[in-house]
Amino acid sequence: MEIATKDPLNPLIQDVKKGNLRYVANVFPHKGYIWNYGAIPQTWEDPNHKDSDTGCCGDNDPIDICDIGNKVCSRGEIIKVKVLGTLALIDEGETDWKVIVINTEDPEASDFNSIDDVRRLKPGYLEATVDWFKRYKVPDGKPENQFAFNAEFKDRDFAIKTVKSTHEFWKALISTKTSAGELKCMNTSVSDSPFCCSAGDAEAVVKSACASGPEDPIPSSGGCSFYFSHCFFVVVTPLKSHA
Numbered sequence: 001m002e003i004a005t006k007d008p009l010n011p012l013i014q015d016v017k018k019g020n021l022r023y024v025a026n027v028f029p030h031k032g033y034i035w036n037y038g039a040i041p042q043t044w045e046d047p048n049h050k051d052s053d054t055g056c057c058g059d060n061d062p063i064d065i066c067d068i069g070n071k072v073c074s075r076g077e078i079i080k081v082k083v084l085g086t087l088a089l090i091d092e093g094e095t096d097w098k099v100i101v102i103n104t105e106d107p108e109a110s111d112f113n114s115i116d117d118v119r120r121l122k123p124g125y126l127e128a129t130v131d132w133f134k135r136y137k138v139p140d141g142k143p144e145n146q147f148a149f150n151a152e153f154k155d156r157d158f159a160i161k162t163v164k165s166t167h168e169f170w171k172a173l174i175s176t177k178t179s180a181g182e183l184k185c186m187n188t189s190v191s192d193s194p195f196c197c198s199a200g201d202a203e204a205v206v207k208s209a210c211a212s213g214p215e216d217p218i219p220s221s222g223g224c225s226f227y228f229s230h231c232f233f234v235v236v237t238p239l240k241s242h243a
Contacts, residue, residue, distance in 0.1 A: 001075060003039060003062060008186045008205045012076055021216055025139035026225040030132050034125075036067035036079075040099070043166035044173050051095045054148040059094040060183070063166045066098055066129060068118060069106035080104045085115030086159035088148035089133050095148070097166075098133065099159050100126075115153045126153055139226045 002015040015022040024032060045058030067073070067081060081101035089096040102112045111121060119126055130151050134144050154162075172178040174185055174193045185195035188202050 005061065006182050006184055008184050009188075009202060010184065011209075023219065024136065027132070027135050027139065028225045028227045030128065031225070034128060034132055036069065036071075036073045036103075038065050038067065038073075038079075039063060040065060040163060040166075042170050042174075043163060044170040045095060045097065045166055046169040046173075046178065047094070048178070049169065054088050054090065054095045056090055056093060056095040056148075058166075058169070059091060059096045060181075061096075062170075063163060064096065064098050065101050067101050067103055068112075068122065068125065069103035070108065071103060071106065073103075082109060082112065083156055083159050083163065084112055084118055085153045085155055086162055087129065087133070087151070087153050090146040090148060092142075092145075097162055098129070099163060100129070100153065114156050116155075 001012055004011050004013045007013070026032060039062040041062065043063040045061055045063060047057050047060040050057050065081065067079065068084075073079060080103070082104055084100045084102060086100060087098040089098055100115060100118060102109050108121075112118060115126070130147070134147075134151075136145075138144060169178070173180055173183070174187070174190055174195060176194055185193070186197050186202075186205070187193065187195055188197060188199060190196050
């Protein structure tokens with residue numbers, strides 16, 4: 001599921017690639033997403049801005065978050081989170097930040113204030129996160145993703161700075177100081193934006209959407225797990241016989 005940034009009002013829809021619905025593969029030992037996966041509103045990773053830390057431009061999307069809390073959120077749910085750190089994924093040559101957060105209403109939220117707390121209290125979780133993002137596109141025939149900073153997580157202060165900078169990029173976008181390109185910036189809440197529309201205009205967009213049709217069947221690979229092995233060559237020397 002994706003925020004459809006090129007559709008009016010940016011609805012949440014199932015992503016389509018080459019005319020087919022996209023599904024996230026199960027890459028062993030992971031089954032589906034291993035956190036609540038979402039995005040921070042009013043942020044934008046500018047594809048025309050080369051990040052001084054990663055050396056790559058943004059991916060033209062809002063900044064992504066991985067909520068490590070215990071609650072499984074509903075699609076489209078809005079939650080308040082505490083920022084803990086961030087991972088710099090390089091996805092097909094673009095900077096794609098993954099901000100590690102925890103829901104402030106999680107019963108364990110008070111125990112988590114830094115990326116080191118995640119490492120200490122959820123051992124193996126950060127390593128699993130790197131592994132997931134590294135390999136999740138391989139079943140689609142794509143190469144493994146790469147990371148900036150040798151796949152090391154940056155701390156809370158760095159993550160907050162990154163969120164704030166992508167918010168500034170969004171403000172430039174929504175005020176037409178930056179070209180939107182194919183993005184649809186139509187909205188009902190940013191009153192000083194030239195893209196702000198009336199409730200009536202927004203309702204007309206919603207009503208113009210096509211009605212839901214029958215579900216497409218999930219492809220046979222949809223519930224399968226994909227396995228990857230690393231092969232090594234060894235030289236086997238026979239043991240000498242002893243008289």
